Amino acid sequence: MAGKTLPLDPVVNILVNLAAKSAVRKAFNLALLIGETTIIPQSERIRTYTGISEMLEDGFKTTDRLYKAAALIFGQAKTPPKVAIGCIGTVTEDETTRVETPVETIAACREANGEWYVGIYCADITKAEHLTVAEYIEAITPNSLYTYTTSDADVLTNDDGNIFAAMKAKNYRRSLGQYSSKHDDAVCAIIGWAMGAMTGTAGSAYTIAYKTEVGVETENSSSVFASSTVDKIKGNNGNVYINRGSSYDIFEEGTMADGTWFDEMIFLDKYQNDMQLSLMDLLYQSNKIAQTEAGMTQLKDAIKEVCETMNKVGFIKSGVWNSTAVLSLAKGDTLPNGYLIQSEAIDEQAQADRDARKAPNIYVSLKLAGAIHHVTVQVDVNR
Template sequence: MAQSLDDIVKVNVTVSPLSQSAGTFNIGLIVGGSNIIPVADRVRIYNGTADMLENGWTGEEPEFEAATLYFSQNPSPPKVAIGKWDNSAESEESVDEAVAACRAANNEWYGCYVVDATAADIEAVAAVVEPMIPSTAYFYSTADPNVKAGAPGNIMETLKGKAYKRSFGQYSTTPHAAAAALGYAMGANTGLANSAYTMAYKTLVGVTPESLSTTEVKTILGLNGNVYTNYGASYKLLVQGTMADGTHFDEVLNLDMLKAEIQIGATNALVNSAKIPQTEDGLSLLISAIEEQCEKSANRGAIAPGVWKAAPVMSLQTGDTLSKGYLVLPGRIADQSQDERDDRKAPPIYVPVKMAGAIEHVVIGVTVNR
C-alpha cells in the first residue's frame, strides 16, 4: 500500500472566519396592531404581499394596505418587516414601546412606519427613534389640516422645534402615504455603483398628489415637512426630502451606512487577524480596513472629491482638496502613553469625509438677442 505523503509534506488548512457585514439598509418596518403576528414573534420578514397572504394576512389589514404601497414603488424594495403592536386592553403597550420592542427583536430593518398613528403617537415614536441603536429613520404621514395652515402646535412644528434628525414627515390625505416614501427609500438603496439618491422630486406610486396652494406648500416645506403635489402641467413630485430638523434624508442614510461599515470593517480586521501589532505596520492594517469601507461610500456616490472647508483635522488644513472624498488620519504609535500601550489601544483615528451633496434648485438666466 502507498505511504501517506503526510510523512513528507504535511499541509494544514485553516479557513478564516466569515466577515460580518454592516447590513443592507434597504428593509422597512411597518408596525400595527393586527392579530396576525404573535407578540412572541414580534417581527416577521416578508418578500412581498403574496408572501403575507400565504402567512395568514387577508389583505384588509392596515399593515397590508401600507405594505401594498410600500412594494408598489419603483424601484421596489426587496423585503418588508411587519411588527406587532400589542395594543390589547390586557397589555396597554404604547406605540413607542412597540417600536422599541421591534428594534430589540430584529436589527435587519432600517426605516419604520406605524399605521394609523395619531399626532401623540407620532411624537412618541419620533422621540424613541431619535437615539435608537442601530440607527433608524421614522417615516410618518399626517392629514391634519393644521399642518398646511401652519397652525401653532401642529405635529410638524412640534418635531421641527425638537430638532429631530430621524423623523421624515409627509402631509398627505392618502392613507399610509409615508409607507410609499419608505418603500421608495428602501428600494432605491441598492448599494450599487452610483446608486446614491435623494428623496426630492420622486414619484410615489399609489399616492394622490395634494391639491394645495403655493402658500400651503411653502408652509409645509417651512416646517421641514414633505408633500407630494403637482408641479407644472404634468409633474407629480415629492418635495423636499428632509427630516424634521431640515437635514436631507439621503445625508442621514449615507452617514448611517458609512458609520456602520467603518465599525464593521475595523471589527472584522481585529477578529480575522491572529494579532494586530501595536506598531505603525499594525496600525496600517486598520487604516486599510477603514479605507476599504470608505471606498464603498465613494463608489455609491455618497462622498466625492472636494475642498475641505471645515476646521483643520490633523494634517488636513482648511482649503485642502480631498482627492478621494475622504482621508484616514491616524495618530502616531510613538506618541502613545504607556497606559495606552498597556491597555492595547490604537491611537485615535480620524476620517474626514466630503459629502457629494446634490443639486435640487437651479437658476437659469436666458439672454435673448434680436
C-alpha cells in the same frame, strides 16, 4: 507496489487556513410596518414578507391597513426585497390588560428584530405619541429612522404646536413626516422607493426629492393646493406630495425634522455600520494587530475599503475641504477620492493607552457628493 508508507508531512507540510466569515453587512433596505393584526402573534412580534401575495397567503385581506401600506412599499419604481410587519401587542398591569402605546410597540419590535431600519406606525396615533416615538428613535441602537404620515390641518396653516413644527423644535434628526390627505400611510411609498434603491451598486446613491409616489394622489390632484401652503410645510421641514407643471407628480423634498437630508442619514448610518463591522472583522480574524505604524495601516486599510465603497455608490466624491483643519488636512485642500484617513503618531501615544492596548485616534474626513435640487439659469437675449 509500495507497502506501508510514511507520511509526507515532515517533508512537505501543507497548512490550510479557512478564513473566518465576515459579519453580514446590513443592507439598510428593510422597512417595518407596525399595525393591528391577529395574524402575527405577540410572541412572534414580527414577520417578513417578500411581497403582498405572501401576505394574502398568510391571511391578510386587501382591505387591511397593513396590506395597503405594504402595497405602497412594493409598488414603487424601485422595490425592496422584503418588508417587515410588526403587530401591536397588549400589556397586563395589575390584572388589567391594555393595548400597548406606540412607543412600547416599536421598542418591542426593536428588541425582536435588529435588522429593520425605518419604522412606520400604521395605526391611529396622537401628536404626543408621535413625539414620544421620535424621542425613543433618536436614542436607540442600532441606528433607526421613524417616518410618519399626518393629515392634521394645522400643518397647513402653521399653527403653534403642529406636528412638523413640534418635531423641528425638538431638532429630531431621525424622524421624517409627510402631509397627506389622500392616503393614511402615504409615506410608505417614498420609503419603499428608498429601500428599493439601497442596492450598493455603482452610482446607486440617491436623493428622495422629486420622486413619484406610486399609489398616492398628489395634494393638488383635484383641488387647489397653494404654493404658500407648500412653503409652510417645508418651512417646518415637513414633506408633501404635489404636482408641478401638470406633468410632474413629485415628493418634496426629503428632509428630516431638523432639516438634515434623508439620503445623508441613511448613507452615513450605513457607512458607520460598515466601518464598525470592517474593523471588528479585522480584529476578530487576525492573530493580532501590532501596536505599530504597520498595525495602524491595517486598521486604516479596513476603513479605506468602506470609503471606497461609498465613493463607488456616489455618496462621496472628490472635492475641496471647506471645514476646519484636521491634523494635516487644511481648509482648501482637495480630497481626491472624497476622503482622507489619518491617525495620530504611534510613537506619541500615552503609555497608559499603550498599556491598555488602545489604538491612537483615527480621523476620517469625508467630502459628500451632495445633490442638486434647485437650478437657476439666466438667459440674456440680444436682437
